[in-house]
Amino acid sequence: MKIERLEQSDNGKRLNTELLTLKDVVIARGKKRLLEPLSLSFHTAEFTAIAGENGCGKSTLLSMLSGVETPFNGELTLGGQAISSLSANHLALQRAVMAQSASTPFGFIADELLHLARYQHIELLEQKSRLINLVAEQFDITHLLARNIQTLSGGERQRIFLAKAVLQILPSDQNESLEGKLLLLDEPTSALDLRHQKLVMQQLVALREKGLCIVCVSHDLNLISPYCDRLILLGEKRCLADGPPARVLTTDMLSRCYHTQLNLIKNEQKQVFVTH
Numbered sequence: 508m509k510i511e512r513l514e515q516s517d518n519g520k521r522l523n524t525e526l527l528t529l530k531d532v533v534i535a536r537g538k539k540r541l542l543e544p545l546s547l548s549f550h551t552a553e554f555t556a557i558a559g560e561n562g563c564g565k566s567t568l569l570s571m572l573s574g575v576e577t578p579f580n581g582e583l584t585l586g587g588q589a590i591s592s593l594s595a596n597h598l599a600l601q602r603a604v605m606a607q608s609a610s611t612p613f614g615f616i617a618d619e620l621l622h623l624a625r626y627q628h629i630e631l632l633e634q635k636s637r638l639i640n641l642v643a644e645q646f647d648i649t650h651l652l653a654r655n656i657q658t659l660s661g662g663e664r665q666r667i668f669l670a671k672a673v674l675q676i677l678p679s680d681q682n683e684s685l686e687g688k689l690l691l692l693d694e695p696t697s698a699l700d701l702r703h704q705k706l707v708m709q710q711l712v713a714l715r716e717k718g719l720c721i722v723c724v725s726h727d728l729n730l731i732s733p734y735c736d737r738l739i740l741l742g743e744k745r746c747l748a749d750g751p752p753a754r755v756l757t758t759d760m761l762s763r764c765y766h767t768q769l770n771l772i773k774n775e776q777k778q779v780f781v782t783h
């Protein structure tokens with residue numbers, strides 16, 4: 508089947524400059540090849556969701572995109588430079604990652620953890636605190652800042668780690684563009700209630716509007732589809748479909764990807780929702 512790649516998203520927004528590029532990269536765990544050589548580009552001011560069945564390689568792909576792992580073959584570049592050639596300090600300022608089960612081995616206070624996220628930034632303490640308070644407000648965690656991370660609920664902890672990832676790459680000056688920065692998220696809303704799911708999606712869209720490139724693994728197609736520009740479905744060891752969610756989500760594509768029959772509902776805005 509042809510993989511669809513569209514130059515223009517459904518909301519009419521032109522896709523911008525290539526930021527992160529994979530060329531013929533094999534995604535594997537040990538000797539197990541999860542995805543055949545993959546070539547993909549992610550752009551500035553673009554919010555991409557990645558979905559697919561359990562174990563198809565989404566988290567492994569995200570880990571590869573983060574530069575933590577070096578591809579055996581093929582090329583992986585960020586801003587035109589091989590990721591492997593970038594220093595840890597440079598990478599820390601350019602891209603942040605939120606892992607699937609983000610946690611800390613020690614009982615950090617939430618506020619301490621958020622301060623650690625700003626470690627690479629040279630800024631006044633006052634400036635740092637202002638930014639942390641702003642992001643805490645945006646992710647509704649202000650009331651949790653004095654709490655021990657290990658005593659938080661799953662959803663509370665998830666919002667702290669999401670705020671931490673965002674804080675790592677935000678410039679000190681709030682008016683500065685986020686072009687050239689990359690946020691990689693692995694199921695960041697899996698523990699969130701409906702209000703916080705919506706809040707997080709709105710915050711991600713606001714960051715995308717400022718130029719951030721967001722790549723988010725999610726099983727929740729109905730939550731993420733109305734907000735993201737692009738949906739990539741992985742299956743059969745490759746990229747099955749790639750494009751605006753309303754085009755990617757067809758009953759044929761879903762049954763091929765998830766090996767079960769699913770139904771679709773369209774709303775008046777032509778958004779597509781998946782149902783059983």
Ligand SMILES: Nc1ncnc2c1ncn2[C@@H]1O[C@H](COP(=O)(O)OP(=O)(O)OP(=O)(O)O)[C@@H](O)[C@H]1O
Nearest residue numbers: 536537541559560561562563564565566567568607
């Ligand atoms: N460290 C490891 N050693 C061996 N196999 C691994 C390792 N990590 C992951 N795998 C295997 O690689 C495959 C892909 O794992 P990955 O976590 O990327 O899947 P996923 O698509 O993110 O799945 P899920 O939707 O369940 O989160 C799985 O079959 C998993 O069991």
